[in-house]
Amino acid sequence: MEWTEASIYTSSEGVELLCGKLLELGINGFAVEDARDFQAFLEETSPRWDYVDDSLMALKDAETRVIVYLPKNSQGSEMLSAVRAMAAQLKAQDEEKRMGRLEISCGSLLEEDWENNWKQYYKPIRVGEHLVVVPCWESWEEKPGDILLKLDPGMAFGTGAHATTRLCMELLEQSVRPGCTMLDVGCGSGILAVCGVLLGAKSAVGVDIDQLAAKIAGENAALNGVSDRTRFVQGDLTDQISGQYDVICANIVADVIIRLCPLIPQFLRPDGTFLASGIIDERSVEVEKAIRASGLAIVDRREEGGWVALGCRLAGE
Secondary structure (H helix, E strand, O other), X not given: OEEEEEEEEOOOOOHHHHHHHHHHOOOOOEEEEOHHHHHHHHHHHHHHOOOOOHHHHHHHHOOOEEEEEEEOOHHHHHHHHHHHHHHHHHHHHOOOOOOOXXXXXXXXXXXXXXXXXXXXXXXXXXEOOOEEEEEOOOOOOOOOOOEEEEEOOOOOOOOOOOHHHHHHHHHHHHHOOOOOEEEEEOOOOOHHHHHHHHOOOOEEEEEXXXXXXXXXXXXXXXXXXXXXXXEEEEOOOXXXXXXXXXXXXEEOOHHHHHHHHHHHHHHEEEEEEEEEEEEEHXXXXXXXXXXXXXXXXXXXXXXXXOEEEEEEEEOOO
């Protein structure tokens, strides 16, 4: 399959807001190249490296950009138009020119190239007290107490590198109890559902509107030996879901979480927990209002890099 690779040129300061706007558009296939972050990466890792590839070193002086991957079809064309309109609006509002030039350049990319090129940046990530997300092509020297989650995200969102996923995993580590059941709405790569089972959940169901995501999630469950305790389906929010769950998580975007909130009480067990993540800070008040209006109480709030994750329970429980 062929994809459009659209580079949106911005500044280090503008990355966070730009990524938030892309997620609000429903675009989760993107990458960030930020010279400032790469310099920190070099300083952290160079003592352990004898050689750094020239293609990586080129990032040191590169202009900061957010790279969006869109399918070359009618839906992808519509999304690209939405991206152009969003960038133009941000540029018009950026009177102090703090977000860079916000111009877009496009190229083509084959799926197999996209899948392989980014792997050089994706390394094992420790999350919370015990969780370690390990790319399936990497090795990890396991320490006592480590819970390893092997992952090949492919074209689906969810590697553990983004703050939204890490925050949700930290909340999961505090919420999952042995033998509980779990629902992951907008499961992406399946990272949260698989994580829940590895933490002790009896079973986990994941749902995603993207058929490819549901397929990749199933493959990641198999990679971790939990296929018998996980199920992944294609669907919009909860339209393919029945029953009640001890833990429900939704690492998506503010607008979708707001739409999901009224449905949560019917799927959440009386003493269950609802975890919401993927919320940019400037939208958190709206999401919190929707959560409370749905009969839920916020019992935990975590922030990282302008992103917010919320732990919720049914009010009065």
